[in-house]
Amino acid sequence: MHYSRTALALTLAGLTATANAQLEEVVVTAQKVESSLQDTPIAITAFTSDTLEALGAVNATDIGDFSPNVSIVKTFGSAGNIRTNIRGVSTGDPSLAVDPKVGLYVDGAYIARNAGAVFDIVDLERIEILRGPQGTLWGKNTTGGAINIITKKPTGEFGFKQALTFGNFGEFRSLTSVDTNEYAGLSAKLSYYLNDNDGWAKNSNPEGESDLGSIDTDAFRIALRWDINEQFSVDYAYDYNEFDAVPIPLQITHLGPGATDPGILGAFNLPDSTFxxxxxxxxxxxxxxxxxxxxxxxxxxGNTVEHTEISGHNLTLVWEGDAITIKSITAYRDYESELPGNDLDGGSWTFNGESIPMFHAENEKEQDQFSQEFQFIGSALDARLDYVAGLFYFEEEGQELNPWDAMFYLNDPSRPVLLRGLGAAAGSWYAIDNESIAAYGQLKYYFNDSWDITLGLRYTEDEKKITLLDEDPRIDGPHTASDDWNKFTTDLVVGWQYSDDIRFYGKRAEGYNAGVFSLGALNHLDYTDFEVFDTPADPEEITSWEVGMKSEWLDRSLRLNVAAYFNDNENLQVTEVVNGVRTVRNSGENESYGLEVDFVSLIGAGFTLEGAYGYRKTDFDEGDDFGRSDGKHSGRLSVAWGTDTGLGYVDARIDTTYTDAQNFSSSPYGNSEDRTLIGARVGLSEIQLGDYGQLRAAIWGRNLTDEEYKEYGQDLGSNQGLGYAGNSFGTPRTYGIDITYEY
Structure with missing residues (x-):
């Protein structure tokens, strides 16, 4: 196996410098077919496998800061939950009842939940981040965007790879992969991945786990490919992830004014509400x-180890005819996690020798999903018309048991009834049963060599059912609520090929997220009152207008892509903690707009310069801003360099990213902070070992300035005077060495 030396000068967008000092073409599958990044009329950032290796990226959270107007962070409370924000549209709610606003896809199969979305993906080929609503082609309608993850397929030639990483905080990673020779059209790729990290924070209490943020992962993947004949191929993949992890600790960053009120009355979460x-x-x-x-x-x-198991099957059948390609994607995934205890109150509290947790929680989740998609891809009218059509079916079941041990408090001792109502039970015990079906089609017509138009249409039906389980001590027997929604969404794109290297497009796109049931919406004074619970938040709908330019200059040594967008948003679904209850609300109508720039340039002497800038702002109706109307900036700037030596190929890179502060609720507390992070990497590759393959090695560092920054947070009632806000902080400076052997 030969490791391309030019790949070591890759830009963060997955671009390389060739021998004639031109940027190589980047191929993406953002519109269901392979196409050049420059010909695809969508704001997209693509990361190749070599770029991902240079960044040390093994899952989607590792590349969030490298795409404009994108933020992907882990949330506290679980090692497997993420919050993805694209163009200001997001949700970080780990509830199984809340659909993500950014779709996550692995080899074309939709991953339905934020919970469990942080899993190491063995043998990454490419990650594509699509910005803006995806209302036509992708499996589930989403209003924010999509993350498309493509894994490596069997090559049909024998190959072996062993990659090792050693770093501070006890980090150790190992990836072993083997490609088999093809036999009777059948080939395989077997991969095993190990990841150990001790975490950067420590716990001194013997009642809790000592290594906070630690993780111990075992994962493997089996990929099979069968080329039955020149027209028909079968790809099957099975992946399995198992990890034991201690969630990132919550740091107390703000207390409400009630903290100094001597009249506070506290009630512990026991059936009789001990006062x-x-x-x-x-x-x-x-x-x-x-x-x-x-x-x-x-x-x-009160913190313990979370045990998570995730597995998935993907069966893809492709038949290629002379004028049409038919594809079937069948996928099944299973997710289970158990966290016996999570300490979310920042310390260990006692009263008269009795342990009193301010906020401890347990969590047990399980979810399984099945999806089936048929795609029909082809051309007609002497290749003047390209088309994509499809049918999509998705179903899932799941349940979550999430009891709390919590202290409730009030500065008015005359209201014990309210306290007793709250103290009787807290948390959530529920099951979901959801179904979605859709039919879609997209036509692209070429008027001539310069002008084309694309029309897309999708019809979606969603059914949701949520049941409060018998385990919920607040209610007598299970209670079920259900509803259904349907929506037509459209896309319209006009493209103008100004020259061989410059293309403009104008786009109108619609996105939609089905309605959401709010788990916390129970009447705490009367648990027989389900009126609010039975009424879901309205569907979220976005209509986006976008204009963009895809261009290459200076004999294709400079690539510059620009996009400007305007979103008309209706009923954005926002998860808020209201009176200690997690509730999904609609924000009403609002507008957002922004600008995005990506560039990469070969500047000579082996140097590559690349960067990006993103700006976004949302204007809410009065009273509905949820604290999120401030303009936000993001950006990156990187320099890569490479040259031949007598020993091999030397490459170096410096990456700088800037991410503005993020608002997670209407409260001014618990939000993240702006941050500038610097990373670097220096490597030596193409070290020949005779006929026995090649060796490469690199040293790297991330957050080299050891920036201290709040990455995620939540206000647990401090804005109402009687509570606190907390944040999880980003990882301190890390450094290490990569060693890879490849044959």
Whole structure:
């Protein structure tokens, strides 16, 4: 197996410099067919396998800062949950009842949940980030965008790869993969991945786990390819991820004014609501309050190890005729996680020798999903008309048991009934049963060599059912709510090929997310009142207008892509903590707009310069801004260099990313902070081992300035005076070495 030396000068967009100092073409599948990045009328950033290796990326969270107007972060409370924000559209709610606003796809199969979305993907070929609503071609309608993950397929030639990574905080990664020779059209690729990390924060309390943020992963993947004949091929893949992890710790960064109120009355979450007159738990939390600096030592008595297992099957059949290609994608995924205890109150609290958790939680989730998609791809009218049509079916079942041990408090002792109602039980115990079907089609007509038009249409039906389970101690027997929605969404794109190297497009696209049931919407004074629970939040709908330019200049040594967009948003679904209850609300009508720039340039002497800039702003109707109307900036700038030496090929790169502050709720507290992160990598490759393959090695560092920044957060009632806000902080400086042997 030969490792391309030019790949080591890749830009973050997956571009390389060739021998004649021109940028190589990047091929993407953002519109169901392979096409050049420059010919695809959509704002997209693509990361090749070599770029992902240079960045140390093994899952989607590792590349969020490298695409304009994109943020992908892990949330606290679980090692497997993510929050993805594209153009200001997102949700970080890990509930199985809340659909993500950004679709995640692995080899064309939709991954339905934010929960469990952080899993190491063995043998990545490419990741594509599609910005803007995806309402026509992709499996599930989404309003924010899509992340398309493509894995490596069997090559049909024998090959072996062993990659090792050693880093600080006890980091060790190992990837072993073997390609088999083709026999009777059948070939295979077998991969095994191991990832151990001790975490960067420590816990001193013997009642809790000591390594906070640690993870121990075992994953493997089996990929089979059968080329039955020149027209018909079969791809099957099975992937399995198992990891034990301790969630990232929550650091207390703000306390409500009730923290210094001597009249606070506390009630512990027991069936009889034990009261603690004169005890103010918020006052106790003053001892761990740290609003700005990263805390690396904690005293947590309620955190445990989370065990997660994720597996998936993907069967893809492709028949290629003279004028049409028919594809079938059948996928099944299973997700299970168990977290016996999670400490979300920042410390260990006692009253008269009795342990009193401010907020401890348990969590047990399971979800399985099945999807089937048929695609029909072809051309007609002497290749003047390209078309894509498809049918999509999706179903899922799941349940979550999420009891809380929590302290409730009030500065009015005359209202014990309310406290007793709250103290009787807290958390969520529910099951989901969802179904979605869709039919879609897209036509692209070429008027001439310069002008083309694309029309897309999709019809979607969604059915959702949610059941409060018998395990919920607040209710007598299960209670079920259900609803259904349907929607036509359209796309219209006009393209103008100004020259061989410059293309403009104008686009109108629609996106839609089905309605959402709010798990927390129970009447705490009357648990027989389900009126609010039975009424879901309305569907979220976005209509987007976008204009863009895809261009190459200076004999294709400079690539510059620009997109400007305007979104008309209706009923954005926002998850808020209201009176201690997690509730999904609609934001009403609002407008958002932004600008995105990507560029890469070969600047001579082996140097490549590349970067990106994103700006977005949302204007909400009065009273509906949810604290999110400020303009936000993001950007990156990188320099890569490479040259031949007598020993091999030397390459180096420096990556700088900027991400503006993020708002996670209407509260001014618990939000993230702006950050500038610097990473670097220096490597030596093409070290020949005679007839026995090649060796390459690299040293790397990330967050080299050891920036202390809030990455994710939540306000748990501090904006209402009687609660607190907390944040998880980003990873400190990390560094290590990669060693890879390939044959």
């Amino acid at each position: 603690y007159p004169g005890y103010n738990p918020l006052n106790e939390m003053l001892s761990v309050l740290e609003p700005d600096d990263r805390v690396e030592r904690f005293n947590l008595d």
